Structures are given as structure tokens and as C-alpha cells.
Amino acid sequence: MSQSSTAIFGARRDQAFPTLSEADIDHMRRFGDASAYAAGEHIIRAGDVAPGLIVVLSGKVDITQDGLGRRETIVTHGPGSFVGELAQLSARPSLVNAEAAEPVEAFVIPSQRVRDLMVQEANLGERIMRALILRRVGLLESATSGPIIVGPLGNADVLRLQGFLARSGQPHRTLDSGSDPCAKTLVERFEVDPHHLPVVLCPNGRLLMNPGEKDLARCIGLLRPIDADTLYDVAIVGAGPAGLAAAVYAASEGLSTIVLDCRAFGGQAGASSRIENYLGFPTGITGMALMARAYNQAQKFGVEMVIPDEAKLLSAAADNTGARYLLDVGDGETVRTRSVVIASGARYRRLDVANLSQFEGTSVHYWASPIEGRLCAGQEVALVGAGNSAGQAAVYLASHARKVALLARGGSLDASMSRYLVERIQAQPNIEVLTETEIEALEGEEGNLATVRWRNRVSGEVTTRPISHLFLFIGADPNTDWLAQCNVALDAKGFIRTGSELGPEHGLMETSRSGVFAIGDVRCGSVKRVAAAVGEGAQVVAALHAYLARDSSAAATPQSMIPKSGDRFSEKDHASTKR
Template sequence: MSLSATYLARRDQMFPTLSPDDLVRMRRFGEPASFAAGESIVRAGEVSPGLIVVVSGKVEVTQDAGGGQRETIVVHGPGSFSGELAQLSDRPSLVTAEAIEPVDAVVIPSRRLRDLMVQEASLGERVMRALILRRVGLLESGGSGPIIIGPQDSVDVLRLQGFLARSGHPHRILDAETDSCARTLVDRFHVGRHYLPIVLCPNGKLLLNPGERELARCLGLVKPMDASKLYDVAIVGAGPAGLAAAVYAASEGLSVIVLDCRAFGGQAGASARIENYLGFPTGISGMALMARAYNQAQKFGVEMAIPDEAEHLSIATDDTGRHYCLRTSDDEAIHARAVIVASGARYRRLDMANLAQFEGSSVHYWASPLEARLCAGQEVALVGAGNSAGQAAVFLASHVKTVWLLVRGASLDASMSHYLVERIMAQPNIKVLTETTVTALEGQEGNLEVLRWCNRAGEETARPIRHLFLFIGADPNTDWLARSDITLDGKGFIQTGSRAGQERHPLETSLSGVFAIGDVRSGSVKRVATAVGEGAQVVAALHACLAKDDRHPSMPQATRMV
């Protein structure tokens, strides 16, 4: 296993050497510590004591290279620091760090590391850039994180791989049929083939075909909730609207927790390239944009519970007063003075009886590099006519033989941005079929083999297509609010402001202190920029709501973050 291109090209930014003045400034955020030669500072799978700033001595950082071997990433000397994004959020380390000679250091715990980011802007910027680049290097090298063992084309392998990729978490895939290390691990743990895939977590725990939440808990991505803690605001949904609200609220001193049932990014994270977002003239992938927002939120101390699903919202009253309670799918309770609903929408599915058997392996709602690798050089079909469909079609066209773009309407112009229409028409391997609908999916054992579609004239076509992409819109994700007394419109979107039936802030629902932003809100403009704007706008209303509550003794006081 070799180190990634990022390690080689941006090494100076990944591993900067701090000046004596920088060390003085960092000391006030940490505590002195000493480590003997050969002493383990942190092991992969364990929570690190924090950012380790080396004053004297040397620290070797290694990652798993397979076969019981370890690969050296870097040796930190005086003026260097050990850590990556895991240390920003107090999560288990992805690498192992060991003192290879006596070390004097300053240990900065996660909460104080966030203080450093805010209070020492210039120094904090350099540290943050290094942490992000180190995570990128780990993602590229594939030598850290959990190991997924199973058939490469298994639906569950793809499911777990997709979850970790969307979560920005390093991992490795070993094919149980062709990889000798994989076979050795399967035999060592006496795992029957019918239990595959298995996941070996960095802490040594073995999981048998886990769900996403089970895997997230094993990796330390989700921690048990503190039912006694009262947050200023709980945000449901980690798409662009929810993450924007989290960044602005936390940067202004509010205590914030964010929940999402899948991964951060929402539908925006599925966009292969966003080219009309202000400030990115060359475009940016939706995942890259959302990853920046996710890291930015953590920088300001936002707590993330992802994946964790909100299932019920209710009003709670105790000796501290009246507040809101979110009950999660794991039957945990989150208490907050206010709630922002940014739960977005669920992908629409084709109305076909056998669709479910192909989902995950052959039917996709996301066009990322993972899916592109699965269908490289093949013919694929994509259903949809919006911007997300256009971005996905252009992205896939650079990886596959042909993209059959199936459009129910008479043209793309009514629903897709002009620049995307032009780009699609310029791609010789994108074939646009208007007034066309899918009529049948044929295949076996979860693998699509033939796709049939029909045009307006009644002419049916059958093509040997193994991968179908669906970008046909979404329905509001509001089922979990069914018993919360929040007013919805006829299509299930949340009504706010005057539409909620009372005098309310434009983003406030019929329930005082509960706000709705982004795609889940009735009448919202379905654009990333609009969602981010609403995320910023709602924080002003949130401040007013909390200030009003502060004037009433019956409402609990917020615990402010330092």
C-alpha cells in the first residue's frame, strides 16, 4: 500500500512545522504531557486524548497496511502535531501514534481544539487545513478505518460502502472470493459464507452484516445521547439547509445538535457537480461542498448524531419548564428549547412491483464515483429531467459507454438549467428520449439484466442494461411529524408563516418554536443556495424565539457554549 497523491503533493500543508511563537499560543489551550520511548499515545479505534503538539522528541504515526503490517505515514518532530478530523469531534482515532523516543508535548482536547480554531483564526486555519488534508489522505490511501469483507457485487457490501463513502469515513473492501487476506480473516473468525459481509472495526470488534447505525456506533460516529442535556436547538436533517443553520447558530454561541437518518449532505450531496453555486466558477461536487459544511459545523462545536433518525416530536414539561423532546429510532430522547426541521425529502421510486429487488445493486438514487466504477464502460439508463438528473447524466457520460436519458415530458428545457441542457446535447454518448417511460425491469438474484421502456407512440424498446439511475424528484420527509400538530399542506410539505394559520415568522411552523427550512418547507425554492439562505435566515428568528423564552421563568435557560 502506498501513500496517496495528496500526501505527496501537499505534504507541507498536511504536516506544517509550527514556529516557537505558534507553540506559545497553542500552550494555553492544552496541558503538558510526557511519553516514554515506545509508549503508545493512541491506537486506531481508541479515542485520542486530543491534538498532540510535539515540543521535543519524535512521534511515529502509522496505519494498517494489511497482513498484520503497519505503514508509516509520518514521523512528527518538534513543532509538529499529531491528529486529524477525528480529534475535532472527539471520535476514535483512525491511526496509531507511538513515541519512538522520549516526548514532551502539549495535549489539546477536542473542546479546547475548537476554541483554538475560533480564538486564533490564522493559526486555527492552518491547523484545520492540515486536519482536513490528513483525512483526505486517509481516504485516498485506504489503509485506515473498518474492513468490509464480502463479494464485491453484494448488495450489502455496496450499501455499507456507500454509507461510509457518504460519511467521509476511510474504509477498505476485501473480496472474500479473490483476496487471500479476506479468506484468512473469514477462516480465523469461523464465519460462514452466508453471514457475509462482515465488518472488522478498528477496535477489533467483528460485525455480521450490520445496519448503518450499528456500524456507526461501532466506529464511534454516534454516541449515546445525554437525556439530561438541554440544547438551545435540535436540527433534524443534515442537508445544506440543516448544516447552514447549524453553522450560523453554533458560531453565535448556541448549543446545537444535528440528526440525520442517513449521512450528511442530503440530496445536494448526490450532485456530481454543482456549477451555478455562487463562488465556485469551476464548479464543485455536492459531496465536497457538503463535507466542507459538515467540518465547518464541527469546528464551531455542533454535535452530530448521524445516522440517527427522529421518529417523534413532542412538548415536554419538567421542573425546568417547557421544551421540546425528539424521540429517536433507538428510543433515545433529545431535549431542546427550539427545533429546526430540515428533513428534506425522500427519493421517489418507480411504481414497479419488482423494483425493490434491484435497489442497491442495480437501481441507484445517487451518482457518485462508487456507482461510476460499478458501471464503467457499460450502457446505463437514467430517468429524470431536473438539474440533479442533468448533473448525474453528464458525470456518468465520462465513465460509461452510453447514457440513455429517459424523460417523461416533451423536452428538458422546462425543468433543467440551460447550461446543463447545452452540455447534455453536446455529449455524443448521452441519448435523450423524451415522452418515454420505463415499463419493465428484468433480471434475477437482485441483478438487473434488461430494461424496457415505451415512448408516446407505444413503441417498446428493450436494452441489456444492468444499472438504472432514478432522479425523479422527491416527496417530503414528514411522516415522523404525524402526531406533532404541525400543519402540512396537501402534498405533505410543512406550512410556515401565514400559511401555518397564525401570525408567525415566515419560517416558523404552526407550533411556536419549531421552524422549517429547505425542501421540506411548503413553497420553498428547490435550490442549494436557497436552502443555505434559509439556514442562515432562520437563526435570526431562533434568537428572537429564545430571547422571548428567556423573559418567561417557565421556559428553561440555555446552556451557552464557550
């Protein structure tokens, strides 16, 4: 093992790079096929899909990551070691290189069989899964593998791309085009016009000019084409706590499952800096860590992840292959499924200030991650909100910022925030709580916020402060706009109606469409808590089994009940779904 890996993995390096016993190897052989590599042979190249998990029987394999102009060794695997990390669990492109340092005898376990190994050999599978996760954590901490973002620090698009990769659990590097010599070399080598920054250099060598998240995800192999011939038992729209829980339970119980999300896994919970009231985590856990565990767990059971990709239309299937529904995701791609679970959650509310959009992405933020923490280090910041998410963010930002002004419209935080958070905020000397207060105006230039003005609703006193970062945690609205043409009944506020609200014939989480269910924050009457969302995700799987059992011998849904792709309902029809 090299000094590099020792520094990255610290005390847990033995868990990250375990040596398997002969008994362990014997248990694993039936899942793989024998293979051999000559000295100097490139077994895996970063950016290419690896053949699977490679168990080394003899010889040595160097695992390296490419810096700009140099190659760094992470670890050297010998007999009894295995080559791979989380990318191999779902057959995604490798983040590292693997090269035979000497002649190697091994056997290769393909990704699909790795999942079989995890399930059938539970104790061994647990150790392997832990190692795969720790190796990914090490790559994230080293920040020297994965795509390279080149652009001005603090630029809105740089922050957007950093945020997407961070929330997707993808190692990456960011180079400041204004000061980093390697960044300047890249810009000159590829003859990039400074006006086209940022650019992203993918591990496969492709250069993308200020890409959208979907284009970047395709380039690094996160997003793959949907197989039009595959029929899924259930398609889940949304990869927040509810959607991921449903995916884990459905797949673990034998249902073929696909999950779609238009942004990244984790939903709003994934953006929480710390969750301390989730059962089983007495010391607390970051939202990203909790959701990453769920995401990896779902992939362990074979869930197909399609992220970021957005469901645009739900329609009835017109074939005789068993599909009941089609989910149109754009670009000519469609998911064929027997049932649908809508877990699309909610979207962040925006402040009612005229020039808000001018500062979004650079100075106005809707979550508080380490990226934002670094941006506001040593500064005064303002945060609007009075719920638990706002409280968690305020405490987190207080550890980075010089001062946090917490603005709440109500007269007290106690009505909407957990008591432990209220007490923690009161104990922070650099958090100033301003109740009965609302933002009046934002001022700045070229997308950079300079001052924030707020007013006390009782006294009328107006305050202006030099603040360049504003955080908004003012609630969310249901993410159901995409259902406008799908004839799924909504309430007056846009939440999906389910169960008894629709009539005694509907199950607890069943919508107005048979075989379509709603869970989590998007469902009318749901409890807006992570634990409640996870509970609904588990509970809906029982309803799925019951529906699929009935549907296996039932006729296809009459086409008149649900619009086909392209059909439109009248305003009257649409309004009727909201009553």
C-alpha cells in the same frame, strides 16, 4: 516524512504537515497541558479516542495505519509538528496509531479546547483546520485505514455499507470475499459462514455481521449516546444544506446545537456528482465536497452531530428545567431542547414498476457516486429524470459508462434543467436523450438487472435493451411521515406549512407550533435549490434568537397543545393539520 505520505499528499504535504514556529507554539500553549511519552509508548491506538491534538516539542512520533498483517508509516512528526486529524476535532475514535519513536515532550490540547483555539486564534486556526482536513483526505485516498468490509463485490449490502461510509467521509477498505486472499484469511480466522457475508472488521477489533448503518456507526465511534442531562438551545432535524447552514450559524452565534440525520450528512445535495451553479465555485464542486466542508465547519463551532439517528416523535417537555420540546430518537434516547428546526428534506421517489424493489441496492440506484461509476464502467446504463440532479448524474456517468440513455417523460429537458447542463448533455457523444419516454418493465434474476424496457408515450414504440444499471432521479416527496403524531400543520402534499399560510402571528419559517421552525425542501413554498436552502438555514437563526429571547421568561408550553410521547391524534385531528 515517509514515502507513503509523500505519495498520498503530493504537492500539499507541507500544508498537511506544517511545522509550527515558536510564536505559533506559544499561542497554543494556553489551550493545552504538558505531557511526556517514553520511547516505544503507544500514544494513540486506532479505534480509541485520542486525548486531543498533541503538539510535539521534542522527540519523534510515528503515525501508522494497520494493513492486514502489516503496519505502514504515514508520517513521522518531529518538534514543531502536531498529531491529529479531523477525528480529534469532535473527540471521535482515531483512524491511525501514534507511537513515540523516542522520548517525547509535548502538550495536549483536548478536543473542546481545539475548537476554542480555532475561534480565538483565527490565522493559526485556519492553518490547523486545513491540515486536519488534508490529513483526512489523504486517509480517504489511501483507502488503507478505517473499517474493512468483506463480501462479494456488487452485493447489495456491500454497496450499502460502502455508500454509508463514503457519504460519512470515513476511510474504509472493501475486500472481495471471492478473490482476495486477505478476505479469505479473515473469513477463516473468524469462522464466518459465507451466508453471513458481508462482515465488517472495525478498527477496535470488533467483527460485525452484515450490520445496519446505525450499528456500524456506533462501532466506529461516529454515533455516540445522547446525553439525557444536556439541554440544547436548538435541535436540528436533518443534515442537508439547510440543516448544516442553520447549525453553523446557530453554533457560531453561541447557541448550543445538536443535529440529527437518519442517513448521513449532506442530504440530496451530498449525492450530486457536480454542482456548477453554486455561488462562489466557478469551476464547480462535488456535492460531497461542499457538504463535507459544511459538516466540518459545524463541528469546528462545537455542534453535536448525531448521525445516523432518526427523529421519531416531537413532543412537549414536562419538566421545569427550561426544555420546551423532546425529540424521541428510539432506543430509549431523547433530546431535550428549547427549540426545534425541521430540515428533514425529501426522500427519493420510486419508479412505479412492480418488481423495482428486487433490484434496488444492486442494480437500481438513486445517486451517482464513484462507487456507482466503477460499477457501470464500460457498460450501457439508463437514467430516468429531467432535473438538474439528473443532468449532473448523466454527465458524470458518461465519463465512466460506454453509453447513457437519458429518459424523460416531458417533451424537452429545457423546461426543468439548467441551460448549461442541457448544452453539456448535447455535447456528450455517448448520452442519448429520449424524451416522451417512460420505463415499462425491468427483468433480471437474483437481484441483478438484465434488461430494461421502455415505451415512447407518443409513438407507442417499445424498446428493450440489455442494461444492468438503472439510475432514478425523478424527484422527491417531503420527509414528514414522522410528524404524523406531532400536530405540525402540513399541506395537502405533506410539506410543512409556515409563516403567512398559518396567520399573521407566525414568522416566515415558524410552523404551527411555537418554537418549531421548518426550512429547506421540507417547507411548503421553498425554492428547491442548494443556495436557497443555505439561505433559509442562515435566516432561521435570527428567528431562533428572537424566539429564545421571548421564551426565556415565558411559561412552558401548555401540555394540551402538543402530544406527549405515545399519545395519538385521531384521524380527524391529523387531517386538520393538512388543511
